[in-house]
Amino acid sequence: MSQNKQYKVAVVGATGAVGQKIIQYLEEEPFQIETIKPLSSKRSAGKTMKFKGEEVTIEEATPDSFNDIDIAFFSAGGSISERLAQEAVKSGAIVVDNTSAFRMDENVPLVVPEVNEADVKKHQGIIANPNCSTIQMVVALKPIQEAFGLKRVIVSTYQAVSGAGLSAQDELTEQTKQYLNGEEMVANILPAGSDKKHYPIAFNALPQIDVFDDNGYTKEELKMINETKKIMHEPDLHVAATCVRLPVFTSHSESVYIETDKTDVTVNDIKEVLKSGEGLILEDDPSTQSYPTPLSAADKKEVFVGRVRQDLDTTNGFHLWVVSDNLVKGAAWNTVQIAQSLVKNGLV
Amino acid sequence: MSQNKQYKVAVVGATGAVGQKIIQYLEEEPFQIETIKPLSSKRSAGKTMKFKGEEVTIEEATPDSFNDIDIAFFSAGGSISERLAQEAVKSGAIVVDNTSAFRMDENVPLVVPEVNEADVKKHQGIIANPNCSTIQMVVALKPIQEAFGLKRVIVSTYQAVSGAGLSAQDELTEQTKQYLNGEEMVANILPAGSDKKHYPIAFNALPQIDVFDDNGYTKEELKMINETKKIMHEPDLHVAATCVRLPVFTSHSESVYIETDKTDVTVNDIKEVLKSGEGLILEDDPSTQSYPTPLSAADKKEVFVGRVRQDLDTTNGFHLWVVSDNLVKGAAWNTVQIAQSLVKNGLV
Known part of the structure; x- marks a missing residue:
């Protein structure tokens, strides 16, 4: 809740064009990050990547990946979000989803912080990032x-x-x-x-x-x-x-x-x-x-x-x-801004 | 006047992207052509080009280039049309101009044959080809x-x-x-x-x-x-x-x-x-x-x-x-179609 809280985040789709950008913006510390967990398909699991100079191993995204995670960014396609987002919510994470899976769901806020930041307060576990255009x-x-x-x-x-x-x-x-x-x-x-x-x-x-x-x-x-x-x-x-x-x-x-x-x-x-x-x-x-x-x-x-x-x-x-x-304001940056709004409003 | 008349045509800007296409469409005989006179700037004058298999020499476009010409196609930029189109008209040619020089002149019909072919009848020597878009x-x-x-x-x-x-x-x-x-x-x-x-x-x-x-x-x-x-x-x-x-x-x-x-x-x-x-x-x-x-x-x-x-x-x-x-319907082909309309309507 406090501005000094350190957050544990996961990025599903960490090897994709948008996932890589999300991780890049998280390195700039839009809020304090304790740990980052890059998740991907089985194919890329086991590879490593750098986060603020330290090596992190990419793991396969499974329903059990989200224990102890505060914020889970999803950017691996609609079907992955449909399969795993609710699992992440059940594990206690708030999901910021960059796919079209939940955007028009009336229980899911669709947020561009410059436009409707207050909508983050209505979240029930998932917040959707709109389409880039x-x-x-x-x-x-x-x-x-x-x-x-x-x-x-x-x-x-x-x-x-x-x-x-x-x-x-x-x-x-x-x-x-x-x-x-x-x-x-x-x-x-x-x-x-x-x-x-x-x-x-x-x-x-x-x-x-x-x-x-x-x-x-x-x-x-x-x-x-x-x-x-x-x-x-x-x-x-x-x-x-x-x-x-x-x-x-x-x-x-x-x-x-x-x-x-x-x-x-x-x-x-x-x-x-x-x-x-x-x-x-x-x-x-x-x-x-x-x-x-x-x-x-x-x-x-x-x-x-x-x-x-x-x-x-x-x-x-x-x-x-x-x-x-x-890929920036249209995807990764807006996704990170939504997480920032959650932090700022004490919602995570 | 007759459909069997053979026409003497000139193409000003014969070496340009549109001029080359105009000559290509004239080779397809949209109406009968007796002679073709490719005209250009001094720089390209003297070079030769083929028209229906025969070699033709490119000449420099000057006020005297249009004696004995029935139809003069202009596609060498607005300033050339402003300088030479009236000279061609004085020599007895009808000018089909592919530049923006005369398009909005109320004495110059602006023609797309599929849309306003009858406007060719109002010509006073010059007919303008509209902008491609x-x-x-x-x-x-x-x-x-x-x-x-x-x-x-x-x-x-x-x-x-x-x-x-x-x-x-x-x-x-x-x-x-x-x-x-x-x-x-x-x-x-x-x-x-x-x-x-x-x-x-x-x-x-x-x-x-x-x-x-x-x-x-x-x-x-x-x-x-x-x-x-x-x-x-x-x-x-x-x-x-x-x-x-x-x-x-x-x-x-x-x-x-x-x-x-x-x-x-x-x-x-x-x-x-x-x-x-x-x-x-x-x-x-x-x-x-x-x-x-x-x-x-x-x-x-x-x-x-x-x-x-x-x-x-x-x-x-x-x-x-x-x-x-x-370059085709947006320029060369529409220009040739205007000439076709002049022939069809017995205006040349």
Whole structure:
């Protein structure tokens, strides 16, 4: 309970792209850590890794892995979370889950600390980390919602391959080499590992992320739509999304159109609230060609916003360009921030 | 005047990416060609090229180049068109101009044959070919406008580097190699050759195409907005655009949100009219992961549409994914089609 308490943490999926980043941020001591327990599939168990200079052995994640653990981070895919998260809770841990397994469960808070930190207090053992593309958008929307109200959001995304894991990053590298060598590109993973067909991503753009739902939307698009409403506590907010994968290694970008409730808002009003928004950096000056890009946002914890413009026809309509590292704020950093919120609120 | 007339044509900018494609399509005999005169800057003058197997010498484009020419295609940048297009008209040629020099001139028709072919009849010597990103969008919107009326359009683009010329394509290749070799990427051209700062495009996305206007929009965005209204004869149509450059060699993609005038339209109604739309191919089946991509649309003359969905909140709102080769339908092929329309209508 006290701020000086030392915590025992476990990281399920410790060898994955996000798991590695979680461990990196835990090394920076967002709260005091007594022990860390990296967990993985059987395949990686027995390997060692460094944590603050000391060697730690990776163990296989099993139902018995969580005895004596205070906080368990899960980032090993939805099926692992479904199988082990409740076991961790039974053992007394609080689970911060980075998969989609529990996000829309009404008993599970879905938290972006800059937006709805107080929701951590409602937890019943599990707190969910939202989808990467949702997180960066709601961080940008929050100060606008607070100051002017939000009526609708229409987003088109420009998403990096790292959201599909380390193997998708390797696939982009290999296909790029194949293309430059005049060879045929081999596609095995994207757009969705579990789907039937695969298409090259190198020098291409794929309008499919995750599999399709019956209504013609992809699951990624429905995540953005439904999670945004839940996090922002606005079940009636109109949200539309088109999600597209790009040949970019890391950082998602989003072209976001919004309409505010208030009708007398100027573009400078929007910029002012973005400037003071938590976790946000306004990078917007056409005269110096200043705007965020995936490369400029990589490895940074903030959400960057640029290209803020008023719509030319709709006075309460505004356009934003929102960029953030999908593995950092979109995954690992937000997950660690949720744990920080638990500590800060004396909930663990 | 007759369909059997043989035409003398000139191509200004014959060595450029679009000029080369125009000559390629003229070789396919969209109408009968008696002679072809490739024109370029002084630098390339004297070189030879093949046209239907025969060697032709490239000449320097000067005010005297257009004597005896019936149709002059211009694709060598706005300043060349401003300097020479009226000279060509004075010599008796009809100019089909692929630059932005005259597009918004009220005495110059701006034509996409599938959309407003009859406008060629109003020409006073010059007909303008619209911007690449505009052309593919209006081809997709036309059958929807005709059947159901259009209220508003909000587009976010995913544009290929070939729109910025052959040197931008080389820049993407070089930067890609530099990145894979762990070297620093050198940027000299993109986002806009004439602008002050340049950023790497490889494994990145740049929310700037062309230079910025005073209102915070880029010229590319304003082209899409203004040209769409002119071509569709709807000065009051609400159009918004965010234009983004991608590490894709060719074919632009567009995430387009529209609202129809009619409020009882179903997604199947939209698909039906797209299916029979001129110059359009509907490629849309989530069950087989069928949708167009930049790679699948490359080198094709049609505009491809997929991911057609009804908005989940707005019954007259629909989302489309529109892809076409920006050098083909977006430039060279549409330019040749305009000349075809002139021939067909006995205007040349």
